[in-house]
Structure formats: C-alpha cells, structure tokens
Amino acid sequence: MPATTLNDLFIHALSDVYSAEKQLTKALPKLARAATSPDLAAAFTTHLEETRGQVERIDRVVEVSELKLKRIKCVAMEGLVEEGQEQIEEIEKGPILDAALIAAAQKVEHYEIATYGTLATLAKKLGYDEGMKLLLETLEEEKATDEKLTLLAKQELSEAEVGK
Secondary structure (H helix, E strand, O other), X not given: OOOOOHHHHHHHHHHHHHHHHHHHHHHHHHHHHXXXXXXXXXXXXXXXXXXXXXXXXXXXXXXXHOOOOOOOOOHHHHHHHHHHHHHHHHOOOOHHHHHHHHHHHHHHHHHHHXXXXXXXXXXXXXXXXXXXHHHHHHHHHHHHHHHHHHHXXXXXXXXXXXXX
16 A cells, blocks of 8 residues: 555655564674674674664654554565675675675665664654654664774775785
8 A cells, every 4th residue: 555645654664664674683693693803793793782672662663653563574675685695605704705794784774874864854744753762863873883884894994905
C-alpha cells in the first residue's frame, strides 16, 4: 500500500530502518571476524552493541509515538550487507580486506545517516517530539561511527602496501 500521507511515509521509513538495523546485527559479527586489525574488529563489535541499542530506540519511538511498524525488508541494507559479504569471500584476509570492510561499513553508515536525518525531520513535522529526540540520538551515533571508521581507514591505509 503506497504512502498517501507524511505519517504513512514516516511509518514506512521507520519500518524500513528497523529491518536495516536487524540485518546489521547479523552482519556486524561477520565483519568483526573477517577483520585483521584488532582495532577494526573492536569497532565492529562496539557498533554491534550500539546497533542493538538503536533497535531498542526504534521500539521506543514506536511506543512514544503510538505507531505500529510494518513487516518489510530493507532491500538497500540487504544489498549493502551482500556487498560486504562478497568482499569477505573475494579478498584475502589482511590490510586490503580491512580497507574494503571499512569502505563497506561506511556505505552502511552513510545510508543510515541519510535515513535517520530524514526520519528526524519527518518526526518533527508530524509532532512526534519525543520520537524526534530519540532519532536524533541515533543520528549522532551513526555520525560518530562514520568518523571512527574514517580514522581507522587512514590508519589502515597507511599500513597497507600500495600494489600497482
């Protein structure tokens, strides 16, 4: 059923990101196991705990806003997770794979940043003030994770051999 109101759009987007976060809770342990760098593995493990908290936060948004999520699958996250899995399968374990995993993870973070920014804007417009605050909290976590990944990328790339 297509969205005909901003509220419909909000519920759809919130349902979609809920699916995305659930998919991510399954993908992050695989990324952590594939990482060679202990710092990168730790970052993925830390983000797994944050992601679980973000799922709980979505549950709180639903509760305080008195909404009901739809059962949908986020195909965007499905594709991003699949891309990361392909990297794990195709690239030998080491600094090049670590760089590829960071790139894959940053694609996820940028998707989530865009999504949570949109959701917070919609929540504000719809008067879901408490929900908006919760969504902004998640948005800030996603931005911080992206910054950590950028720092790790600089560190990992300086250690990787340049093979032309």
